[in-house]
Structure formats: C-alpha cells, structure tokens
Amino acid sequence: MNYQISCPCLFGLESVLADEIRALGGGDVHVVSDGRVNFTGDARMIVKANLWLRTAERVQIFLGSYPASTFEELFEGMYCLPLERYIGPKDAFPVKGWSLNSTLTSIPSCQSILKKAAVKRLSEKYHIAWFEESGPARQLQFSLLKDQASIFIDTTGIGLHKRGYRPMANEAPIKETLAAGILQLARVRQDTNLIDPFCGSGTFLVEGAMLAANMAPGLRRTFSCEAWGELEGISLRTLFTEERSAASSQILKDTDIFFTAQGYDIDPRAIDLTIQNAYRAGVSKLVRAEQQDISAFHTDLPKAVIVCNPPYGERMLEIQQAEELYRIMGKVFEQRKFLNYYIISPHEEFEHLFALGADKRRKLYNGMIRCQLYMYFKGGAALGKKPQAKPPRQAQRSLSKGRGNNS
Numbered sequence: 001m002n003y004q005i006s007c008p009c010l011f012g013l014e015s016v017l018a019d020e021i022r023a024l025g026g027g028d029v030h031v032v033s034d035g036r037v038n039f040t041g042d043a044r045m046i047v048k049a050n051l052w053l054r055t056a057e058r059v060q061i062f063l064g065s066y067p068a069s070t071f072e073e074l075f076e077g078m079y080c081l082p083l084e085r086y087i088g089p090k091d092a093f094p095v096k097g098w099s100l101n102s103t104l105t106s107i108p109s110c111q112s113i114l115k116k117a118a119v120k121r122l123s124e125k126y127h128i129a130w131f132e133e134s135g136p137a138r139q140l141q142f143s144l145l146k147d148q149a150s151i152f153i154d155t156t157g158i159g160l161h162k163r164g165y166r167p168m169a170n171e172a173p174i175k176e177t178l179a180a181g182i183l184q185l186a187r188v189r190q191d192t193n194l195i196d197p198f199c200g201s202g203t204f205l206v207e208g209a210m211l212a213a214n215m216a217p218g219l220r221r222t223f224s225c226e227a228w229g230e231l232e233g234i235s236l237r238t239l240f241t242e243e244r245s246a247a248s249s250q251i252l253k254d255t256d257i258f259f260t261a262q263g264y265d266i267d268p269r270a271i272d273l274t275i276q277n278a279y280r281a282g283v284s285k286l287v288r289a290e291q292q293d294i295s296a297f298h299t300d301l302p303k304a305v306i307v308c309n310p311p312y313g314e315r316m317l318e319i320q321q322a323e324e325l326y327r328i329m330g331k332v333f334e335q336r337k338f339l340n341y342y343i344i345s346p347h348e349e350f351e352h353l354f355a356l357g358a359d360k361r362r363k364l365y366n367g368m369i370r371c372q373l374y375m376y377f378k379g380g381a382a383l384g385k386k387p388q389a390k391p392p393r394q395a396q397r398s399l400s401k402g403r404g405n406n407s
Contacts (some may be wrong), residue, residue, distance in 0.1 A: 001042060001043070001044075001113065001232060001234075002027070002040050002041060002042055002045065002048070003040065003041065003042065003045075003047060003061050003062075003354065004038065004040060004061070004062035005026070005038065005040065005041050005045065005049065006036060006037070006038045006057060006060045006061075006062040006118075006152055006237070007021070007036070007037050007038075007039075007049065007053065007056035007057070007059055007060070008035055008036050008056070008057045008060075009035055009036070009037065009055050009056055009057055009177065010035065010057070010175070010177060010178050010181065010364065010365055011034055011035050011183075011364070012181075012339050012362060012363050012364035012373075013055045013116075013178070013181040013364070013367045014031045014034070014037055014340075014365060015031070015052065015276040016032070016055050016181045016184050016185065016359075017037045017055045017056055017181075018031055018333050019184075020038050020052075020053055020055060020056075020184075021023070021037060021053070021321050024045070024048055024049065024053070024079060024085065024372040025041070025045065025048075026039035026040065026041050026042040026045060026049070026154075027039060027041060028040045029395075030193060030232050035220050037056075038062060042234075042238060043231050043232075043234040043270075044239050044243070044273045046059060046155055046225070046231070047111065047236065047239045047240055047243050048062070048243055050155060050160070050218050050225075051158055051216045051217075051218040051219060051240075051243055052216050052218065053129070053160065053217075053218075054061060054177065054180035054184070054207070054211070054217050055177050055178075055180050055181040055184070056160050056333065057160055057161065058154055058155075058156035058159055058179070059154075059155050059156050059160070060084065060141065060152035060153060060154050060155065060156075061152060061153045061155060062083075062150070062151075062152055063081045063083070063086075063151040063152060063153060064077070064080075064081050064150075064151055065148060065149065065150040065151070065267060066080075066148070066149055066379060067149070068102075068104065068144065068147060068148070068149035069102070069103045069104070069107070069147040070103070070104075071104065071110075071113050071188055073149075074104060074110060074113050074117075074149055075114070075116065075117045075242070076117070077149055077151075078113075078114045078117035078118060078151060079117040079118075079120055079121050079390035080120070080121075081121070081151060082122050083122055083125075084109060084121070084122060084125040084126070084335075085232060086138055086153050086204050086231070086232075087118075087122060087138045088135060089122070089128060089131070089154075090131075090132060090133070090134055090135040090140050090297075090344070090406075091135040091136055091137070091228075092133035092134070092135060092136065092137040092138065092201075093115075093118055093122075093131075093133065093137070093139075093140055093385075094136050094137060094139055094140065095111045095114045095115045095118070095140045095141075095142065096111065096139070096140075096141060096142075096320050097110065097111070097114075097141050097142030097143055097144070097166040098142075098144070099143075099144035099145075100143075100144065100146075100150075101145060101146050102144040102145065102146060102147045103147055104144055104147075104343070110142065110144065110175065110243065111244055114140065114142055114151075114306060118316060119131065119139065124256070126263055130255040130360055133360045134230050134331070135225070135231070136227035137224060137227075138153055138228070139152060139153065139154040139156050139157075140152070141153070144335055145209050151239055151264065155223060155224060155225035155226065156223050156225075156286050157222075157223055157224030157225075158224075160177065160217070160218065161175050161176040161177040161178055162176075162221065163217050163220065163221065163281065164220040164221040164280070164281075165217070165220065165277050165278075165281035166201060166203070166206075166278040166280075167280075173201050173203055174200075174203050174204070174344075174366060175366070175367070175380055176203055176217070177205075177290060177320070178206060178207075178366060179203045179309075180207045180211065181205045181364075182204070182307060182342055182344060182364075182373060183204065183208050183211055183307060184211070184305055184330045185342065185362065185373065185375070186213065186305050186342045186375075187305075188208050188211055188305060188307075188341065189212065189291040190212045190214075190252065190258055190259055191214075191258040192208070192212060192259055192260075192304075192305050193259075193260045193262075193301050193305065194209075194229055194259070194260065194261045194262070194304070194305050194307065195260075195261075195263070195264075195291065195299060195301075195304050195305070195306045195307075196214075196261075196264070196306070196307055196308050197263075197264050197292075197294055197297050197306065197308050197310075198264075198265060198294070198308045198309060198310050198311065199263025199264060199265045199270060199271075199274050199289055200265060200270050200273070200309070201270065201273040201274060201277055202263055202270075202273060202274030202277045202278055202287065202289065203277075204263075204308070204309070205261040205263045205274060205278065205287045205289070205309050206274075206277055206278050206281045206283060208261050208344050209255075209259070209261050209278065209281070209283035209286040209287055210281060210283055210309075211299050212255050212261075212286070213251055213252050213255040213259070213283060213286065214250055214252050215247075215251050215281075215282065215283070216247040216250075217245060218289060218402055219247050219248065220280075220282070220285055223240075225337070226240055236334070240275065241302075241314060244376065255286060256285050256286055259286060260286070260288070261283075261286050261287045261288065262287040262289070263287070263288070263290075264289070264290060264291070264292040264294075264297065265289070265291065265292070266291065266292070266293050266294070267291075268291050269291075271289045271291050274287065274289040275287070275289055276282070279391055292312050293330065294310075294325060294329060295332065296329050296332075297329075297332045297333070298332065298334075299334075299339070302329070302338060302341075303338040303339070304338070304339055304340070305341065305342070306333065306340065306341045306342070306343045307343075308343055308344075309340075309343075309344050309366070310322070310325050310326070310329065310343065311346060312345060312346060316348065322347070323347070323349075323353050326345075326347070326350055327353050327354070329343070329354060330353065330356060331354040333354075335356065335376070335379065336377060336379050337379035339379060340375075340376060340377040340379075341374075341375070341376040341377075342373060342375055342376075343373070343374045344364060344366065344371050344372070344373050344374075344376070345371060345372060345374065346366070346370060346371045350374060351374065352373070354374075356376070358372075358375055359373040359375055359376055359378045360377075361373065361374055361375065362374040362391075372402075377397060
C-alpha cells in the first residue's frame with residue numbers, strides 16, 4: 001500500500017531534498033511549499049526515508065488538507081479523516097502544530113479542537129468512550145497556513161537532524177541537516193578533499209565523511225514508528241531490521257583511500273569535540289582536526305572543497321571581529337582552479353569584506369537567521385570579480401540580532 005509522505009526541511013533546501021527522495025526511489029516527488037516536499041511510497045519507503053534522508057527534518061504521513069477558518073471547520077475536517085487506519089484503541093495520539101497567516105491563531109485552542117475531533121472519530125469506530133492512551137505515541141501534527149489546515153502523523157520522533165553523534169557541541173553549532181545540504185550543493189564526493197577552517201564541533205567534517213562513505217545518517221538512532229509494531233498489517237520492526245542491515249552493507253569500507261576531511265579551529269576544545277563526534281559517528285579514520293588560527297590557513301592540495309560557517313554575531317564574537325575575520329579569509333583563501341569555497345554568512349556586506357564577488361549565492365536559513373551561501377567554484381576565473389553594489393548600512397543593524405554560530 002502506498003502512502004502520501006511529507007517531509008519538512010529548512011528553507012532553501014527543498015530542491016536538495018527532492019533530489020534525495022528521487023534517488024531513494026520515492027514516487028511523485030514535488031515541492032508543495034517553502035520548506036516541504038511531498039512524495040509517495042509504501043511502508044518500506046517510510047523506513048528508508050527515516051534512515052537515509054540527510055536534509056529532511058522528519059518523515060510524516062500526510063492524512064489530508066482542508067479549509068479551516070473557524071473552529072467548526074477545523075473540527076469537521078479532522079473528524080472526516082481515516083484516523084483509525086493509523087491509531088489503535090490503546091495508542092496515544094497527542095496533537096501539536098502551528099498557525100501562520102490564519103484566522104485561528106490560538107495553538108492551544110486548535111490542539112483542543114483537533115483532539116476532540118479525533119476522539120469522536122475513534123470513539124465511533126472502536127465503540128469506546130474513553131481512551132487510556134497507554135500504547136505507542138502516534139503524534140498528530142497540524143499546520144494552519146492561510147486558513148488551510150493540513151494534518152499529518154509523524155513517524156520520526158526526535159528530529160532527523162539528531163543523528164546521535166553530537167550529544168555535546170560548541171556554543172552555537174550548525175544544524176546537521178543544513179550542513180548536509182550545503183555539502184551536497186558543494187558536490188562533495190567519495191574522492192573529495194574536504195576542509196573546514198572553522199570546524200567547531202566538526203559537523204561539516206562528520207556529515208561530509210558520512211556522505212562520502214555512503215553511511216545512512218539515521219543508522220545509529222531509533223524512530224518513534226518503530227514502537228508502533230505494525231502499520232496496517234506490515235511489521236515496521238521487521239522492515240527496520242532489514243533496511244538497517246542493507247544500509248550497513250552499503251557503507252564503503254575503503255573511503256579513506258580517496259576522501260579526506262581536515263578541520264581547523266582556534267579553540268582546542270572544538271578540536272576535541274570534532275574528534276569525539278567523528279568517533280561516535282563511526283568516521284574517525286576519515287576526519288582529522290588540529291588547532292590553527294584562520295590567519296595561518298593554507299593548503300597545498302591541488303584540489304579541495306573548503307566549506308565553512310565562520311563565527312558571526314553577539315555570543316562568540318563582536319560584529320567588528322567577525323568582519324575582520326572575513327577580511328582575513330579574503331587574504332588567505334587562495335583563488336585558484338580546483339579550490340572551491342562555500343561560505344555561509346548572514347552579513348549582507350560579506351563579499352565586500354571578503355573582497356571578491358561570489359560566483360553564485362543561495363538563500364538559506366540557519367535556525368531563524370537569514371543567511372546566504374556564497375559559492376566560489378570558478379577558481380582563477382573568479383579573480384578580480386567585483387562584489388555587488390554595496391548594500392545600505394542597515395544590514396549591519398540586522399546582523400547584530402544574529403547569534404554566534406559555528407560548525
């Protein structure tokens with residue numbers, strides 16, 4: 001049986017996620033809105049999506065969508081959905097969600113109404129008046145966007161960015177799903193020399209190593225739907241066992257012959273974190289890290305991809321210090337053929353401080369901070385390229401709201 005499956009993702013990564021889903025075998029893949037990709041697949045596809053998708057935030061079963069500008073419409077829409085297909089008489093079914101640009105703005109009220117509708121529907125189907133909800137949780141999630149309600153059942157539990165290798169991090173790490181998306185945009189492959197001059201807790205390096213080694217990002221964690229036991233007669237536990245075994249067999253054992261991941265950071269604690277996280281992720285033989293200030297950065301490698309999330313904002317560095325880092329980067333990041341740079345920053349004057357206009361830019365969000373991914377991949381051809389027209393100084397004020405951030 002096929003299901004409508006829906007995966008939210010960070011803004012700007014929709015096309016990357018859509019390509020991942022197609023490669024995994026998902027059907028009818030399409031971007032339905034900013035930050036969401038829908039596709040079709042069976043129960044095995046739900047399992048594979050949880051294990052393999054690097055840029056999805058979670059995997060949800062889409063139940064339906066309907067107009068809801070009143071609580072009555074919200075109730076009736078939920079009541080008409082086939083909830084009994086997914087929720088048993090003893091299962092827990094909590095409700096959570098969000099509302100944006102809609103008439104119904106009270107999240108607690110929406111939760112209460114939707115819960116009542118679900119209880120009424122299930123009561124009539126199971127002929128019981130009270131639900132003990134002692135079984136596994138079938139989390140109902142809703143979104144209200146422009147008075148259109150969409151209802152989902154979550155299969156993931158803790159977000160997919162929680163791979164399990166980073167229980168500790170530095171002050172403000174980049175999200176694993178965002179790092180994975182940037183690495184795919186940078187075309188990191190099995191023969192890439194990957195370098196992060198601001199490695200922090202090593203997220204870019206670990207994600208890059210996992211990508212190069214063809215290691216499923218969800219291989220070392222569990223998912224909420226595993227506790228369900230079955231999905232419409234299909235054993236999810238059996239499917240997870242089979243797909244974990246298949247994923248383990250697909251890990252490339254000789255990746256270290258061709259791939260390297262080298263990190264640098266001025267903070268020795270960050271180096272320790274990077275090494276620890278690489279070990280927990282199972283990629284320690286692919287990742288190296290050492291203490292070094294950005295002013296000493298240099299590589300003799302004939303070919304490399306340099307990806308970084310330099311500090312910016314209030315907690316870790318003052319804005320003026322961050323700007324000085326950008327100037328230093330512009331001096332030490334050698335522009336030559338086969339050295340490609342991918343730098344994420346919220347600073348609208350980054351190119352002027354870096355003293356080189358990007359070959360391409362992509363709007364991304366790091367948490368709630370609007371950023372640009374500045375891409376330099378033309379090597380020597382990019383030398384002398386002028387930065388774009390200088391933006392107004394108000395951009396400087398908006399940057400001050402950002403927080404320090406690192407990998």
